[in-house]
Amino acid sequence: MLLVLVLIAIGFMIMFRMKMNPQTVISVENALPRIVIALILITFSFAIAGFMIDIMYILIGLIVSILSNNSAGGTYYDATRFKNEYMMSSGWDLYRDIRARFGLQSIGMALGSAFTQIVPVSVYLALRTVGGVIFIFLMKWILEFAVNKGGDLFGLANSEIGLATAVLGPGNIIKSIVEIPMFGFFLIFLFMIGFIYVIPWIVAILIGFSILFLFFRLFLILFTSYLKLIINVIISPLLLLFEAVPGKSAFKYWFMNLVSNLIVFPIMIFVFILAYLIIFNTASSDMTARLPYLYGIDSNSFRLMIGLGIIFLIPDFVKTIKEVLGIKELPFAIGFGTYFGGVAAGVGGVTGLLGQYGSIALALNYIPGGKKLLSKITGDKENNPFDRVQGGGGDTATSTTTR
Template structure:
């Protein structure tokens, strides 16, 4: 396909060159500005011709540079790691390029991005379970001492576990689709490189510079995605180190050590006490916090392409929107319940907010609908309070 594009561009350049040559030879009477434009376009056409000829080789060079950057990242992570099975940059490089999961780059299998994400979901479920139940009872065990309120908070924690699992599943498919889309864009950029470079000699804003930036931005997605995946696993490892005490006989959690590049970094970060402030000091709570940090890093990955392109164009990073988009499935669940009604009360406040709330749920709580499941589930004092707060009692009197 690239050869066909190159040949078409060659034909167009030949036609344009012949037209310009005849215009110059016959000294066609045109304005001085056009003469200057034609004369200045000739060197651009020659340069574009050279770049079109070597555009495929330039694209290959950029791909090789991507692997060089990946190797540099692997060496850096290995030097920081220094953990069991993880101080081999070759294993890290294979993880970032083929999704290799194994020991020391020798025993294991290359599962690709989808296999890595499935493995992440498996380890994530184990890590959050340990944070909730391990380490002397975990978070739920500590909350049980609060009595009834502790039971309520425990139930909310279990619901949060389900929601976070849905978020991880949603992010998994988004990451997979983002990498496929980026690969397709690289192929299209390579095929269309002769046209974009050639048109740059005539049309401002196109040309070799814009093509090079687009190509580099798309290629940078792959090493950055691999780095973010390593960071996600690192935070999961830190979570297990806090959730399972050193005296615990459980040793299966060392399964996490097969992820290249993470254990040494996890050991270094977990050794720093007193962090993070105000978010809890118990081991179980810190384990839960680092699970949340791992999920937040994972939700940033689908926005890697936009973040890189924004950095190259000077736009601010889209960190907040990346985290917000991960809550898409939760918004649907929120909107199907009383979420909009609660938003109305929060937005308007006071009597107006209560009236908005009353109008939304009146059909469910009025006496005529007492046979509905929703109406039976609400206490009478709540129904009376809604009517009083919305002014319906005054209207009826």
């Protein structure tokens, strides 16, 4: 039906000799071929989309196979295993790849060591010392909580060793060390644990939040691309109808949108594998070429910083490649606001009502007799939150005028 309407419109264009541009007039000769091409494209639009998806999978396989080969004739990783993992990957696999197949605790230890090597030795030792002290007081709080909440249950409060000595104030710590040498060794042990592990643990927590945020961001990028791909396929007959109109090029716009949504998946896999190779398959040497101000970090930590840095730049890579290809995407965007927009609207409505109530209450406070009316509405005859307003109070103003 729509195609018939388009053909009728083209017929009227030919009859009234409309111009495609200042030099060209629409005629039967240049309209008929475009109508035939539009019909062919509409018929095979679904097949074209399926073919492009197959090309995407072939490209992913080529990326995995090419990057697996090294110059010595061997392989950096099992290409078959990687292909199977990427072809059938899930959301948890995305989280694994964002970590570059690295343990989160190991990332924290390595990056914590790398970041502390950037600062001077005195600051480095100070940070480690602060970490040791923080760990002691953390254990003090944990033991205090255990004694207060679970002492009677587990028999800790009445033991001869007395875990309560671990929760003594700072003034009694020295006395406790003198009286009970083992407690002093225990404090030293806690301090050494904190000295070694607290800063890396803090870095691991911060990196963990960053990885979690990047996980949701990349997942939304992938899901948005998939959603736009589906929309492209569904509305392809409608878009490609305009290919029949002389002077229009709807197929290029549709095809480039198809490419822009599919190219996201190979780009991410390429960057994930590249980061994996940098972290696990580059030579560990202190002679790694670096630029000024980047020396002083051991090679293993430096490789991890580079690999994770590349992964964190994936959204920028995707955006840049789309801009280089000159792709103008469909005007659809999806994010957390798409799914939780109702919550935001509800919160905004409640906030608006509270603001209106505050404005009305403030206005009543300045009207003679308004305070009594406000007290009846709120049910609080003694306390009025607007009594403290400078120069305020309708009743006060009335009494002052009377005097």
